[in-house]
Amino acid sequence: DAKTTQPTSMDCAEGRAANLPCNHSTISGNEYVYWYRQIHSQGPQYIIHGLKNNETNEMASLIITEDRKSSTLILPHATLRDTAVYYCIVRGLNAGNNRKLIWGLGTSLAVNP
Amino acid sequence: NAGVTQTPKFRILKIGQSMTLQCTQDMNHNYMYWYRQDPGMGLKLIYYSVGAGITDKGEVPNGYNVSRSTTEDFPLRLELAAPSQTSVYFCASRDATGSVYGYTFGSGTRLTVV
Numbered sequence: 001d002a003k004t005t006q007p008t009s010m011d012c013a014e015g016r017a018a019n020l021p022c023n024h025s026t027i028s029g030n031e032y033v034y035w036y037r038q039i040h041s042q043g044p045q046y047i048i049h050g051l052k053n054n055e056t057n058e059m060a061s062l063i064i065t066e067d068r069k070s071s072t073l074i075l076p077h078a079t080l081r082d083t084a085v086y087y088c089i090v091r092g093l094n095a096g097n098n099r100k101l102i103w104g105l106g107t108s109l110a111v112n113p
Numbered sequence: 114n115a116g117v118t119q120t121p122k123f124r125i126l127k128i129g130q131s132m133t134l135q136c137t138q139d140m141n142h143n144y145m146y147w148y149r150q151d152p153g154m155g156l157k158l159i160y161y162s163v164g165a166g167i168t169d170k171g172e173v174p175n176g177y178n179v180s181r182s183t184t185e186d187f188p189l190r191l192e193l194a195a196p197s198q199t200s201v202y203f204c205a206s207r208d209a210t211g212s213v214y215g216y217t218f219g220s221g222t223r224l225t226v227v
Contacts (some may be wrong), residue, residue: 042221
């Protein structure tokens with residue numbers, strides 16, 4: 001599976017959009033991009049995923065570049081409760097991917113009042 | 114739905130003691146996983162299972178054992194606890210191969226070995 005690169009930390013003002021980047025330059029054609037977040041040592045929470053089209057759900061939007069080498073998670077109106085570590089993961093759907101999921105250090109997002 | 118339930122939430126063990134971390138899910142997921150997370154670090158896969166009766170090692174299996182006798186339960190066993198096993202343990206599950214849906218995680222077990 002492809003590795004990902006994320007900034008270590010970011011700040012965002014409450015009520016503003018938070019844009020979290022992720023680089024996955026070695027992603028292969030059948031690998032999806034997933035985003036999770038982990039709030040203060042709780043279990044990671046699934047946010048959104050995508051293959052090549054932009055995606056939106058009730059939590060966030062995911063923008064994937066045309067070459068699929070990078071993506072951005074957008075929290076449109078960040079609140080204090082969005083303060084968390086955000087992980088960008090790439091994963092294929094084949095059985096062999098069970099062992100290969102690599103969790104990096106993620107981006108620590110601080111939403112400030 | 115309860116999702117993924119882990120017990121206990123906290124535990125202190127003495128060196129050499131043994132214990133079982135319990136994990137159960139009610140989503141009929143085939144795949145289940147055990148991860149550990151050390152302070153300030155990402156998740157590391159200990160063991161995983163693709164269905165009842167089938168388990169396999171992840172990247173850090175030493176010192177641990179698992180079993181999967183039912184679809185719902187995936188307990189993690191520590192036989193001889195060591196200080197290096199002080200960590201937060203997360204159990205997760207997901208649907209079968211080919212599913213695009215993400216993982217569902219439990220709330221974790223915080224283990225301290227002294």
